[in-house]
Amino acid sequence: MCGIVGYIGQKKAHPILINGLSNLEYRGYDSAGISILENNDIKLIKTKGRVKTLFEKTENENLNGTIGIAHTRWATHGKPSDENSHPHLDNSKTFAVVHNGIIENYSELRNMLIEKGYKFLSQTDTEVIPNLIHFYYSKGNDFIHSVSLAIKDLKGSFALSILCKDEANKIIVTRKDSPLVIGKGKDEFFISSDTPAYLDKTKEFYFLDDLDMAVIQQDDIKFYNSNLKNIKKDIKLIDWSADSAQKNGYEDFMLKEIYEQPNSIKATISSTLSKDKVQIEGLELSKEYLKNINKIFIVACGTAMHAGLATKKIFESICKIQTEVDLASEFRYRDPLIDEKTLCLYISQSGETADTIAALKLAKEKNCKTIAISNVIGSSITREADFSIYTHAGPEIAVASTKAYTAQVTLLSILAIYFAETLEINNPDIKILKKDILDLPNKVDEVLQVNDDIKELSKKIYKEKDVFFIGRGIDYPASLEGSLKLKEISYIHSDAYASGELKHGPIALIEDGISVVSIITDEKLIEKSISNIQEVITRGAKTIIVTNQNLPANNFYKIVNIPSTNPYISPILSVIPLQLLAYYISKEKGLDVDKPRNLAKSVTVE
Numbered sequence: 001m002c003g004i005v006g007y008i009g010q011k012k013a014h015p016i017l018i019n020g021l022s023n024l025e026y027r028g029y030d031s032a033g034i035s036i037l038e039n040n041d042i043k044l045i046k047t048k049g050r051v052k053t054l055f056e057k058t059e060n061e062n063l064n065g066t067i068g069i070a071h072t073r074w075a076t077h078g079k080p081s082d083e084n085s086h087p088h089l090d091n092s093k094t095f096a097v098v099h100n101g102i103i104e105n106y107s108e109l110r111n112m113l114i115e116k117g118y119k120f121l122s123q124t125d126t127e128v129i130p131n132l133i134h135f136y137y138s139k140g141n142d143f144i145h146s147v148s149l150a151i152k153d154l155k156g157s158f159a160l161s162i163l164c165k166d167e168a169n170k171i172i173v174t175r176k177d178s179p180l181v182i183g184k185g186k187d188e189f190f191i192s193s194d195t196p197a198y199l200d201k202t203k204e205f206y207f208l209d210d211l212d213m214a215v216i217q218q219d220d221i222k223f224y225n226s227n228l229k230n231i232k233k234d235i236k237l238i239d240w241s242a243d244s245a246q247k248n249g250y251e252d253f254m255l256k257e258i259y260e261q262p263n264s265i266k267a268t269i270s271s272t273l274s275k276d277k278v279q280i281e282g283l284e285l286s287k288e289y290l291k292n293i294n295k296i297f298i299v300a301c302g303t304a305m306h307a308g309l310a311t312k313k314i315f316e317s318i319c320k321i322q323t324e325v326d327l328a329s330e331f332r333y334r335d336p337l338i339d340e341k342t343l344c345l346y347i348s349q350s351g352e353t354a355d356t357i358a359a360l361k362l363a364k365e366k367n368c369k370t371i372a373i374s375n376v377i378g379s380s381i382t383r384e385a386d387f388s389i390y391t392h393a394g395p396e397i398a399v400a401s402t403k404a405y406t407a408q409v410t411l412l413s414i415l416a417i418y419f420a421e422t423l424e425i426n427n428p429d430i431k432i433l434k435k436d437i438l439d440l441p442n443k444v445d446e447v448l449q450v451n452d453d454i455k456e457l458s459k460k461i462y463k464e465k466d467v468f469f470i471g472r473g474i475d476y477p478a479s480l481e482g483s484l485k486l487k488e489i490s491y492i493h494s495d496a497y498a499s500g501e502l503k504h505g506p507i508a509l510i511e512d513g514i515s516v517v518s519i520i521t522d523e524k525l526i527e528k529s530i531s532n533i534q535e536v537i538t539r540g541a542k543t544i545i546v547t548n549q550n551l552p553a554n555n556f557y558k559i560v561n562i563p564s565t566n567p568y569i570s571p572i573l574s575v576i577p578l579q580l581l582a583y584y585i586s587k588e589k590g591l592d593v594d595k596p597r598n599l600a601k602s603v604t605v606e
């Protein structure tokens with residue numbers, strides 16, 4: 001949430017910062033702002049609204065400086081407004097700060113600063129930071145010491161990029177529990193919350209650990225730990241192409257990412273699975289260890305949690321290990337029963353979700369092994385976990401996750417096979433599952449052919465007020481994901497239920513004309529599922545069936561046929577028509593598909 005960027009080099013900073021912000025808009029888009037250092041003065045322009053509005057406000061402002069910082073906001077403290085937008089300055093206008101995160105003790109700090117005579121112009125938590133830096137600066141400390149002292153007073157999370165008009169040849173950055181990367185160019189550096197902002201400029205990035213600081217000059221970068229001791233950092237190479245973070249002819253990132261799924265799944269498979277034994281780079285667990293595991297916890301938020309639900313069955317049926325799936329925000333507060341024999345898997349596309357990271361830290365305190373499953377190399381979660389394994393989905397920009405979900409389900413299925421092979425489990429299903437996973441990219445290509453059909457369907461149902469999704473067994477988690485996609489980007493109320501639960505409450509909501517989407521991919525559950533569908537048809541529902549089975553003729557409103565596959569991995573295929581349905585309904589309603597209201601892609605606050 002919130003995107004921050006910075007530039008220092010020989011070129012004009014303004015266009016580079018605006019470009020970086022536009023690439024980061026998926027992190028927040030209710031206001032934006034920029035500060036440029038020019039002639040030992042900080043120029044500040046900020047506005048409510050999107051980066052486009054900021055660009056229009058700044059394009060004729062003659063911003064020629066080559067050092068600057070900028071911000072795109074997702075409001076936490078203080079509603080979206082010009083005053084609450086970042087950057088924030090201290091009272092003397094010596095420091096400019098952009099911030100991603102939340103300062104939990106801001107009101108205490110604010111009161112302390114007010115007592116010392118500081119005035120506040122916004123309702124944000126961030127504004128205490130430049131003033132606190134100034135407070136230490138006014139006592140005779142230099143820029144870096146003032147920043148270092150100020151961050152010691154902060155409780156909460158922060159990624160900060162800071163300018164000082166008196167030391168106008170540098171930017172200081174630091175972070176704690178919020179992401180920040182530094183791209184290295186030739187005599188220039190690019191600061192950003194996430195690598196996609198500047199993939200068109202560099203592939204070489206530095207990653208900071210909690211409370212590290214970097215002092216960045218045009219041709220030099222120095223790193224310090226929290227005690228201001230010089231430390232060394234290695235450059236990491238990010239092999240995503242710049243194109244992969246562009247729309248490349250598609251109207252929206254979401255549609256592009258839906259269509260990228262054959263390739264993202266293929267890349268995830270080819271990094272791990274062949275006809276021989278599964279090998280996952282960065283993961284080494286012994287038979288002895290796996291034999292003694294008492295339980296697996298899969299912990300995540302949002303779509304990533306749905307990927308966990310979709311694969312729980314494989315771990316239990318094939319590996320014979322009890323597996324529980326938990327929401328990170330609940331897991332961390334419910335005192336889960338974990339010990340050194342529990343294995344905790346954390347799934348996070350971004351690797352920056354605050355609740356998931358906190359849930360991981362909790363498991364580490366209890367000495368159990370942790371595996372992070374992420375799409376972003378170097379992300380916070382991968383630096384915390386004992387082992388990190390990667391989906392190879394490429395940058396996902398649309399707020400609603402699509403290709404990351406299918407890559408996560410693919411990788412988790414492969415991980416279950418890895419466990420089973422390491423445990424030397426002799427089960428013919430494993431060989432069949434491997435073959436079926438290898439066939440997935442072709443099957444996904446095939447499912448995508450439902451595109452035009454779904455587009456037509458969306459024209460008929462886009463005015464709905466409520467849509468229900470139902471499924472049994474493996475189709476239930478896929479229903480949850482379909483329902484989440486629809487509500488996220490179309491703002492239609494939707495809920496998902498296990499089909500068998502309908503008569504325990506939700507059926508009371510079914511009336512004439514309500515749409516019910518039902519997924520049926522498990523042959524063994526056809527009869528029961530059809531009975532549930534009949535129950536809603538009888539009460540007037542329009543039923544849309546996504547299936548790979550030959551269903552008995554019936555009075556369904558619409559059948560969407562998908563190719564058959566191994567039941568364990570069917571959510572990878574059944575979710576795709578639902579992604580498309582959400583997409584086209586949102587388009588019919590004229591909404592901004594990639595940037596749905598109130599949401600952000602990377603939820604770095606708890």
Ligand code: G6P
Pocket residue numbers: 301302303304347348349350351352353356399400401599600601602603
């Ligand atoms: C946000 C995003 C979702 C995502 C969830 C978890 O809510 O909008 O698309 O599933 O966060 O994100 P993560 O990066 O941890 O997978």
